[in-house]
Amino acid sequence: MEKQLILICLILSFVIYSGVIYTSGTTVNEPTSLLSEKAKRGKLLFHQHNCIACHQIYGLGGYMGPDLTNAISRTKHGAVVAEAFLKSGTQKMPNFHLQKEEIDALVAFLSYLDRTSNYPVTNYEITYLGTVEAKNN
Numbered sequence: 001m002e003k004q005l006i007l008i009c010l011i012l013s014f015v016i017y018s019g020v021i022y023t024s025g026t027t028v029n030e031p032t033s034l035l036s037e038k039a040k041r042g043k044l045l046f047h048q049h050n051c052i053a054c055h056q057i058y059g060l061g062g063y064m065g066p067d068l069t070n071a072i073s074r075t076k077h078g079a080v081v082a083e084a085f086l087k088s089g090t091q092k093m094p095n096f097h098l099q100k101e102e103i104d105a106l107v108a109f110l111s112y113l114d115r116t117s118n119y120p121v122t123n124y125e126i127t128y129l130g131t132v133e134a135k136n137n
């Protein structure tokens with residue numbers, strides 16, 4: 001008698017669960033990207049000009065120039081500085097002879113990058129799982 005009761009409960013749960021699964025619909029909310037069309041163009045230019053040969057993102061890349069993860073927010077006038085560097089180059093950074101629109105796109109990409117992370121992580125904690133958790137930098 002007990003076994004039959006358990007079996008009936010299991011069958012009932014299965015039927016209810018299947019009913020819920022098959023009627024709950026399959027629409028998924030599209031994730032909204034932080035990457036605007038302009039920033040996407042900047043990302044492409046970043047690859048085309050091989051900026052990563054000299055610069056790092058999240059600490060990875062070439063080491064001739066500075067890390068660009070937070071180039072925009074590191075200083076008060078980050079965007080203006082980036083624009084100036086991209087416009088004229090320096091003794092060490094080549095002048096890529098970019099159009100104004102290309103410079104704007106690259107700055108938009110760097111601004112996007114800035115919002116994705118903080119690098120280097122200076123304020124962190126090692127969790128009980130042994131992983132590292134960034135605190136608000």
Ligand code: HEC
Binds near residue numbers: 053083086
């Ligand atoms: C040949 C190496 C080289 C390449 C390629 C290069 N850069 Fe640089 N960049 C540098 C160096 C070196 C500096 C530091 C300024 C200096 O010492 O003259 C710099 C500085 C900068 C700065 C200012 C950063 C800051 O916080 O002061 C930005 C922004 C920047 N580069 C963006 C770019 C972008 C975007 C590209 C690709 C289009 C690029 N760089 C390609 C070498 C390079």
